[in-house]
Structures are given as structure tokens and as C-alpha cells.
Amino acid sequence: MVLSKTASNSDVSVHSTFASRYVRTALPRFKMPDDSIPKEAAWQIINDELMLDGNPRLNLASFVTTWMEPECDKLIMASINKNYVDMDEYPNRCVNMIANLFHAPLGEAETAVGVGTVGSSEAIMLAGLAFKRRWQNKMKAAGKPHDKPNIVTGANVQVCWEKFARYFEVELKEVKLSEGYYVMNPAKAVEMVDENTICVAAILGSTLNGEFEDVKLLNDLLVEKNKQTGWGTPIHVDAASGGFIAPFLYPELEWDFTLPLVKSINVSGHKYGLVYAGIGWCIWRSKLDLPEELIFHINYLGADQPTFTLNFSKGSSQVIAQYYQLIRLGFEGYKNIMENCQENARVLKEGLVKTGRFNIVSKEQGVPLVAFSLKDSSRHTEFEISDFLRRFGWIVPAYTMPPDAQHVTVLRVVIREDFSRTLAERLVGDIVKVLEELDQIPARVTCKLAASEESSEGKLVKKTAIEVQREITTAWKKFVQNKKKTSGVC
Numbered sequence: 001m002v003l004s005k006t007a008s009n010s011d012v013s014v015h016s017t018f019a020s021r022y023v024r025t026a027l028p029r030f031k032m033p034d035d036s037i038p039k040e041a042a043w044q045i046i047n048d049e050l051m052l053d054g055n056p057r058l059n060l061a062s063f064v065t066t067w068m069e070p071e072c073d074k075l076i077m078a079s080i081n082k083n084y085v086d087m088d089e090y091p092n093r094c095v096n097m098i099a100n101l102f103h104a105p106l107g108e109a110e111t112a113v114g115v116g117t118v119g120s121s122e123a124i125m126l127a128g129l130a131f132k133r134r135w136q137n138k139m140k141a142a143g144k145p146h147d148k149p150n151i152v153t154g155a156n157v158q159v160c161w162e163k164f165a166r167y168f169e170v171e172l173k174e175v176k177l178s179e180g181y182y183v184m185n186p187a188k189a190v191e192m193v194d195e196n197t198i199c200v201a202a203i204l205g206s207t208l209n210g211e212f213e214d215v216k217l218l219n220d221l222l223v224e225k226n227k228q229t230g231w232g233t234p235i236h237v238d239a240a241s242g243g244f245i246a247p248f249l250y251p252e253l254e255w256d257f258t259l260p261l262v263k264s265i266n267v268s269g270h271k272y273g274l275v276y277a278g279i280g281w282c283i284w285r286s287k288l289d290l291p292e293e294l295i296f297h298i299n300y301l302g303a304d305q306p307t308f309t310l311n312f313s314k315g316s317s318q319v320i321a322q323y324y325q326l327i328r329l330g331f332e333g334y335k336n337i338m339e340n341c342q343e344n345a346r347v348l349k350e351g352l353v354k355t356g357r358f359n360i361v362s363k364e365q366g367v368p369l370v371a372f373s374l375k376d377s378s379r380h381t382e383f384e385i386s387d388f389l390r391r392f393g394w395i396v397p398a399y400t401m402p403p404d405a406q407h408v409t410v411l412r413v414v415i416r417e418d419f420s421r422t423l424a425e426r427l428v429g430d431i432v433k434v435l436e437e438l439d440q441i442p443a444r445v446t447c448k449l450a451a452s453e454e455s456s457e458g459k460l461v462k463k464t465a466i467e468v469q470r471e472i473t474t475a476w477k478k479f480v481q482n483k484k485k486t487s488g489v490c
């Protein structure tokens with residue numbers, strides 16, 4: 001006798017995944033649903049929607065780490081339920097190692113002054129607050145007004161500086177850029193410094209083209225100015241991306257605490273610190289540079305615990321992961337990885353130069369990235385190239401430069417640890433294909449151009465709107481037909 005049992009409507013465990021009533025219907029998006037759903041269904045629904053996100057490893061727009069060793073992934077999962085505020089060992093060890101890497105003037109057994117943050121943005125808020133408070137204390141002591149603080153930066157600063165300025169009411173004085181010079185000019189910056197300047201912020205690795213700003217020159221010019229004015233204006237270095245590059249690739253470069261006016265430095269652990277998103281660091285030169293009144297001491301977790309962060313609780317996985325990278329790779333390992341990134345950037349750059357179509361906007365020395373713009377953008381723009389590259393899976397951003405170079409558009413490819421030589425070569429190949437495709441299609445912005453075309457006598461001949469329209473349609477038809485011929489079965 002065969003024993004059989006029909007599945008009842010309510011026996012969820014035997015329903016086929018996609019035909020179950022949970023996955024069949026769209027989920028409510030605005031109000032929390034009244035009823036629970038099985039865990040498998042919830043997992044499936046969310047997993048499927050996540051498939052639509054771009055592949056993070058092909059996202060060449062971002063500096064943020066997209067690959068770590070499986071051993072570290074395991075540690076991350078093992079510490080996912082631990083709260084950062086319950087840890088003091090790991091953050092402190094990382095702070096000490098990074099402070100030493102940046103040449104903080106520390107004695108043998110002296111511990112460094114610094115904090116782990118969510119990223120460089122939080123680190124910059126904290127550094128900015130420390131500068132603001134120190135400046136206010138100084139002005140108060142001198143009986144001077146202290147209600148109009150300002151900060152001097154290049155116009156190429158990352159948005160977090162604008163956030164700091166607005167959230168904490170500090171005027172942002174930006175040194176304008178110019179064509180061909182896309183970082184802060186130290187001489188101009190020092191000119192803009194006045195008695196209300198809480199600090200000058202230099203960037204080690206401009207977000208726009210990876211170029212290092214000249215911190216040494218800024219320091220020397222500011223030392224001079226300080227001598228004349230007695231203002232003692234300090235420097236902060238935003239080394240979000242460059243902090244884990246310069247020590248390994250350019251050990252001779254003077255940019256860190258070796259320069260006397262550099263009082264604090266931030267770095268993103270989740271960029272070239274090689275950790276997944278969610279970790280940054282702020283390091284101060286010494287205790288004197290972090291006003292004591294900004295540090296809170298709590299004791300309700302057991303011991304006296306100093307805290308100077310914007311948030312209290314957060315995950316601790318990233319700190320563990322940072323510590324893993326520091327001890328696993330060591331100086332040797334980081335150097336190796338950075339050299340490889342630099343080499344891959346070179347391969348990509350050479351490939352782009354070979355097309356003859358691009359100007360390279362990034363510099364030899366800097367963050368391993370390639371920023372480039374079209375030599376001739378009269379028919380097609382960098383935005384179209386970016387758009388077309390998406391079809392190959394690549395995310396390559398195109399953007400315009402800040403004032404006064406806003407007429408320049410660039411494409412930028414950030415070279416991360418996991419962007420291998422093979423991928424670099426594939427990308428060059430795909431860019432060449434995109435250029436060929438674009439050459440065959442009419443310019444998107446040519447209506448104006450096409451409306452007047454040179455006649456054989458060299459005079460401009462006006463075309464009617466219909467003629468222009470026809471021409472564009474014919475060119476598009478040709479393009480589509482050619483595509484059909486080459487793309488075969490798909």
C-alpha cells in the first residue's frame with residue numbers, strides 16, 4: 001500500500017519557493033505588514049532584489065574596499081554581534097599602529113591619540129570640532145570675538161568638508177581651481193588665512209583626480225605667515241585615500257606629522273586601509289591638540305572609558321578586520337598591494353593613451369586611479385562613454401570639475417586591490433569598443449551643429465529641421481543594422 005499525504009494549504013515547509021503565497025505577491029512598502037512570513041520567504045525576496053544591485057567589484061567609481069580574504073570574512077561574521085563600545089584593545093592597537101605609520105612624535109611606550117570612526121567623514125567632523133574649540137579657547141583667552149570661525153580648503157574638497165562647515169557653523173573658504181590645476185594652490189590658501197581661520201585642510205589624494213596636495217609647501221608658507229602674524233594657524237591633512245598609499249609608495253614624501261603644523265590626520269580604513277565599508281580613523285599629533293573638554297568619560301560599562309565620537313554604539317567587525325589587515329599584511333603586504341594597484345593603473349593609462357582620444361588628468365604621483373577626459377567632446381561626451389560602459393557591467397563615473405574648472409569633464413577609474421591586470425585589460429578593450437560604437441552614431445547634442453554644415457565652398461549652409469531629422473534617423477538605422485550583423489544570435 002502506498003501511503004500518501006497531500007500538502008495542506010498551510011503547510012509552508014512543502015510549498016515551492018516561488019509559487020508560495022509569500023513570494024507571489026508584492027510586499028508592502030510603506031507599512032509594516034500585519035502578519036509574519038516564513039524566514040525562507042523573507043530571505044528569498046530580499047536576496048532576489050539584491051541581485052539587481054550592480055556588481056560592487058565592477059564599480060570603479062568607489063574607493064571603498066570590495067574584497068577581503070575569506071579568513072577575514074569569517075572573523076567579521078564572528079564579531080558581527082559585538083558592540084564597538086565594549087572594545088578597547090583593538091581600536092587602540094590600530095590607532096597606535098596608524099599613528100606610528102604617520103610619524104606621530106611618540107615616546108617608546110607612549111600611546112597615540114586617536115579614534116576609530118565610521119569613516120573619514122566622522123573623523124573630519126571630530127578633527128574640525130577640535131580645531132574649532134582650540135581656536136575659540138584661544139580667542140576667548142585673548143578677549144577677542146570668537147563667533148566667525150572659518151576653514152580654508154581647495155574647491156576640490158570632498159563633500160564632508162561642506163557638511164562639517166554647515167553642520168558646525170564654520171565658514172568654508174575655498175581656493176578656486178583653474179584649468180590644468182585641479183588641487184589647492186598652497187600660496188593662495190595661505191593668502192586666504194586670517195585670524196579666524198581654525199585650520200587649513202590639505203588633501204592627500206584629491207577625490208577628483210587622485211593628486212596629492214603639496215602639504216610640505218603649505219606647511220612652510222604657513223610657518224612664515226604664523227611668524228609674522230602670531231596666529232599659529234594649524235593644518236589638518238585629509239588623507240582619506242592617500243594615508244594608506246603615501247607611506248608605502250612614497251616614503252620620502254613629507255606630508256604627515258613630520259611637518260610641525262600638521263596637528264591631525266584622517267584616513268579611511270575602508271579605502272586603501274583595505275577593510276569593507278564602515279571604518280575610518282582620526283589621529284592627533286598629541287594630547288594638546290585634542291581639547292580635553294570634548295572627551296567624555298563614562299563608567300557604566302565597567303571601567304572608565306573615554307569617548308570622543310559622534311555615535312556611541314556601532315558594529316565592531318570593521319575594527320577587527322582592520323586589525324587583521326594590519327597584522328596579516330604588515331608593511332610588506334600593504335606595499336606589495338599598493339605597488340600592484342599602481343602597476344594596474346599604469347596599464348590602464350597606457351591603454352587609454354594608445355587610443356589617442358583621451359587626455360590623462362590624473363598625475364604620476366598620487367592615488368592609483370586614472371582620471372581622463374576626451375580630447376574632442378564635440379560629438380560625444382564623457383557622460384555617453386560612462387553610459388555605454390554600463391552595458392558591459394562597468395560603473396565608471398563622469399563628472400564636471402568644481403569652480404573654476406567646471407567646463408572640464410572627466411571619467412575616473414579607481415584601481416582597488418581586487419582590480420586585476422586582466423580586468424584592466426578588459427576595460428581598455430571595452431572602452432575601445434564603446435568609442436567605435438559612438439563613432440558610428442550621430443552626436444546626441446548635434447542638432448545645433450548639424451543645422452549648419454560647411455558646404456563645398458567652405459560656407460555655412462543652413463539645413464532644414466526635416467533634413468537634420470532624416471540624417472539622424474538614417475544614421476541610427478545604419479547603426480542598428482550593423483549591430484544586428486555583428487551580434488549574431490544574442
Ligand SMILES: *Cc1c(COP(=O)(O)O)cnc(C)c1O
Binds near residue numbers: 119121207280
Ligand atoms: C572618501 C573621502 C572622504 C570621505 O570619506 P568616508 O570615509 O567615505 O566618510 C573625505 N575626503 C576625501 C579626500 C575622500 O576621498
